[in-house]
Amino acid sequence: MLPSPGQQPIQRIAPIALDFQATTPCDPAVVAAMEPWWELQWGNPSSRQHRLGLTAAAAVSDARERLAHCLEVDPEQVVFTSGATEANNLALLGHARAIAERRGRPGHLISLSTEHHAVLDPLQQLRREGFRLTLLDPGADGLIDLAQLEDALQSDTVLVSVMAANNEIGVLQPLAQLGALCQERGISLHSDAAQAFGHIPLPIPALGVDMASLSGHKLYGPKGIGALILKPGIALQPLQYGGGQEQGLRPGTLPVPLIIGLAKAAESALADREERSDRLQRLRNQLWQGLQQALPGVVLNGALAPRLPHNLNITVMGVNGNRLQSKLRSRLQCSSGSACSAGRPSHVLRALGRSQDEAGASLRLSLGRTTTAADINGAIAVIKEVVNSLSNQD
Ligand SMILES: Cc1ncc(COP(=O)(O)O)c(C=O)c1O
Structure with missing residues (x-):
């Protein structure tokens, strides 16, 4: 409702x-890089008969090269997708089905119980198609180790999928070690790197990762674009059939502005990655220290290291989760789990041994480029006040 004449508008304080x-948010430099490609240069990169199409094709090729450079791979290894969900589906379904066709039977797959649903759900689909699936439970620190993977391997294990960084608790799995083991055994390794790319070093070949899924909107790029990075020659069946784009692996007209935006976002994210990472880690550690001092019942979910520098995930013991979330909502934007889990108790926190109530009374606090020390102090004060008010009501 608009204020009536003479009435002061109510000042709403933006939540932290x-x-x-x-x-x-999309980086302004990314928005600027995409700008000419909506209206001025609107060609279809598959139209090779005229300049408009050729210009678009050259721009896509340049963006592909720049993105590949950020990942230390060749441009031919990049397949653009609509995001990490599609990249995960293409990698897991596409590779497992291709191997099964070659062998004449499905095989065994290994992943973690703490993966994102964009990995767990395609794996469940493969189970319905006859594959056997082992989901490893990490320790209370959220991490798995080499011995766990080694113990789970079977004679027909064809594919292992382990995320680089967890989207809820931020822990970093020992990818290089897991990659070396998989390489030694001739088993393919896929990694959902949606939360890692642009935030931690991700030299795909050195990690021994055969397929990696990326997302634009987790690194200040546009939504609706991502990529699957493939080891040369890896067997992959497409999920769609059409115009043959992306080596026939992901047909469909290429979204030129989004592809240019993704390449720009990746370059910008890597340009100041170390410096940003140090700053955010300091702020994140201040947040954790401040919360520990303010709240006796607060516990950390997942190991503090190795962990994304901008992630903290806590449980406030003994507090009602629904009331905590609803009282915080107008003052602090945070998450009770992954943004995609739509209010369900987090399967990640449950796998770490948290009860349903504890998982409900948990907060994922993730910092961004614009986060300041004032935001951190403000967040500590708001959480303290809300938790105290809830404790006094009980
Ligand atoms: C680990 C992980 N994988 C996959 C996704 C899905 O990515 P996209 O939105 O690009 O499909 C997300 C987003 O929340 C994520 O955090």
Whole structure:
């Protein structure tokens, strides 16, 4: 409702934003890089008969090269997709089905119980198609180790999928070690790197990762674009059939502005990655220290290290989760789990041994490029006040 004449408009104080793992705003430099490609240069990169199409094709090729450079791979290894969900589906379904066709039977798959649903759900689909699936439970620190993977391997294990960084608790799995083991055994390794790319070093070949899924909107790029990075020659069946784009692996007209935006976002994210990472880690550690001092019942979910520098995930013991979330909502933007889990108790926190109530009374606090020390102090004060008010009501 508009204020009536003479009435002062109500000043709404914007909530403190600490939910940058759900998504990020588009970097203005990314918006600027995409700008000419909507209206001025609107060609279809598959139209090779005229200049408009050729210009678009050259721009896509340049963006592909720049993105590949950020990942230390060749441009031919990049397949553009609509995001990490599609990249995960293409990698897991596409590779497992291709191998099964070659062998004449499905095989065994290994992943983690703490993966994102964009990995767990395609794996469940493969189970319905006859594959056997082992989901490893990490320790209370959220991490798995080499011995766990080694013990789970079977003679027909064809594919292992382990995320680089967890979207809820931020822990970093020992990818290089797991990659070396998989390489030694001739088993393919896929990694959902949606939360890692642009935030931690991700030299795909050195990690021994055969397929990696990326997302634009987690690193200040546009939504609706991502990529699957493939080891040369890896067997992959497409999920769609059509115009043959992306080596026939992901047909469909390429979204030129989004592809240019993704390449720009990746370059910008890597340009100041170390410096940003140090700053955010300091702020994140201040947040954790401040919360520990303010709240006796607060516990950390997942190991503090190795962990994304901008992630904290806590449980406030003994507090009602629904009331905590609803009282915080107008003052602090954070998440009670992954943005995609739509209010269900987090399967990640449950796998770490948290009860349903504890998982409900948990907060994922994720920092972004614009986060300041004032935001951190403000968040500590708001959480303290809300938790105290809830404790006094009980
Ligand atoms: C680990 C992980 N994988 C996949 C996704 C899905 O990515 P996209 O939105 O690009 O499909 C997300 C987003 O929340 C994520 O955090």
